[in-house]
Amino acid sequence: MSYVDVRDEYISRVVSGMTFAEVGGLWGTVNEKVSVAHRYGATSLTMIDITSEGSELWDKFRERMVGFGITDYQCIVEDVCKLQYSHPDILFDAIHCAGVLYHHINPLQVLISLRNITRKYLVLTSAITQSVIENEKGRYVIPPSGVIFVPALDHREFEILKQYWTGFEVRAFGLTDRVDYRPDDFGPWWWLPTAQALSAMCESVGLRVQESAHTWGNNAFTLLLERSS
Ligand SMILES: C[S@@+](CC[C@H](N)C(=O)[O-])C[C@H]1O[C@@H](n2cnc3c(N)ncnc32)[C@H](O)[C@@H]1O
Known part of the structure; x- marks a missing residue:
C-alpha cells in the first residue's frame, strides 16, 4: 500500500487494536x-487540544467526524502539559502529535508529558531547522546538535530565516513576523531544533526512535517513537 503522508504510514503500522489519542x-x-487511526483499527479514539470548547475548530472537527461516520470518540480540552494532573490515570497505547512542540515554551516538558500518557507508541512531528541556511540576506549556521531559541535571533539572523521560511510560503509568528x-x-x-537535536530530545526523555523521516521540504521531521521507560 502506498501512503501520501508518512504520519499516516507510521500510525497505520502501530494503531490496530490500540487505544489512540491525538x-x-x-x-x-x-x-x-x-480518522486515520479509526481507518487502521484503533479501538478507542480521543482528541486532546488546548482550544476552548465552543471554538469553531471543535465544531469543524465534529463535522468532519460526522462526514467519516465516526461517532464514538472522546474530546478533551486541556494543555498537554497539565493532562497528567487533571486526568491522573490517562494513558493511551498510541499517540499522534504534530505541530505543537515548537509552539511551547517548554518543549522537553511537552515530550515528557507526551511520554507520560503514552503506553507504547508516539508519532511525533515538529518543524526543524536546517544546519546551514544561506540566501541573499546572509549565511546562518547552527551545529547539528543545536536548537534555535527563536526569540534570541538578532536582526541579521532573523532576516535570513525570514527569507528562508517565506520562500516556503510560511507565515510564522516570531520567525517571519516579530512578536x-x-x-x-x-x-x-519558540524553538527550532535540528533533526539530530530533536531525536536526542526524544531519546533523553525515554522515547526510543524506531524510525524517522524528513517531511515538508526538509523543514519538518516525523518520528515513530516507542516508550522505553
Ligand atoms: C500548529 S497547530 C497543528 C495542527 C495539526 N496537528 C497540524 O499538524 O497541522 C497546533 C495545535 O495544537 C494545539 N495546541 C497548542 N498548544 C497546545 C498544548 N499545550 N496542549 C494541547 N494542544 C495544544 C493548538 O490549539 C492547535 O490545534
Missing part, C-alpha cells in the same frame, strides 16, 4: 489523525 490536532481541521513573547502564548514559534 494531541493538538484541531488547527487546520483536515490534518487531524483521529512580543509571553510565556503562556502558544501562537508564536
Whole structure:
C-alpha cells in the first residue's frame, strides 16, 4: 500500500487494536489523525487540544467526524502539559502529535508529558531547522546538535530565516513576523531544533526512535517513537 503522508504510514503500522489519542490536532481541521487511526483499527479514539470548547475548530472537527461516520470518540480540552494532573490515570497505547512542540515554551516538558500518557507508541512531528541556511540576506549556521531559541535571533539572523521560511510560503509568528513573547502564548514559534537535536530530545526523555523521516521540504521531521521507560 502506498501512503501520501508518512504520519499516516507510521500510525497505520502501530494503531490496530490500540487505544489512540491525538494531541493538538484541531488547527487546520483536515490534518487531524483521529480518522486515520479509526481507518487502521484503533479501538478507542480521543482528541486532546488546548482550544476552548465552543471554538469553531471543535465544531469543524465534529463535522468532519460526522462526514467519516465516526461517532464514538472522546474530546478533551486541556494543555498537554497539565493532562497528567487533571486526568491522573490517562494513558493511551498510541499517540499522534504534530505541530505543537515548537509552539511551547517548554518543549522537553511537552515530550515528557507526551511520554507520560503514552503506553507504547508516539508519532511525533515538529518543524526543524536546517544546519546551514544561506540566501541573499546572509549565511546562518547552527551545529547539528543545536536548537534555535527563536526569540534570541538578532536582526541579521532573523532576516535570513525570514527569507528562508517565506520562500516556503510560511507565515510564522516570531520567525517571519516579530512578536512580543509571553510565556503562556502558544501562537508564536519558540524553538527550532535540528533533526539530530530533536531525536536526542526524544531519546533523553525515554522515547526510543524506531524510525524517522524528513517531511515538508526538509523543514519538518516525523518520528515513530516507542516508550522505553
Ligand atoms: C500548529 S497547530 C497543528 C495542527 C495539526 N496537528 C497540524 O499538524 O497541522 C497546533 C495545535 O495544537 C494545539 N495546541 C497548542 N498548544 C497546545 C498544548 N499545550 N496542549 C494541547 N494542544 C495544544 C493548538 O490549539 C492547535 O490545534
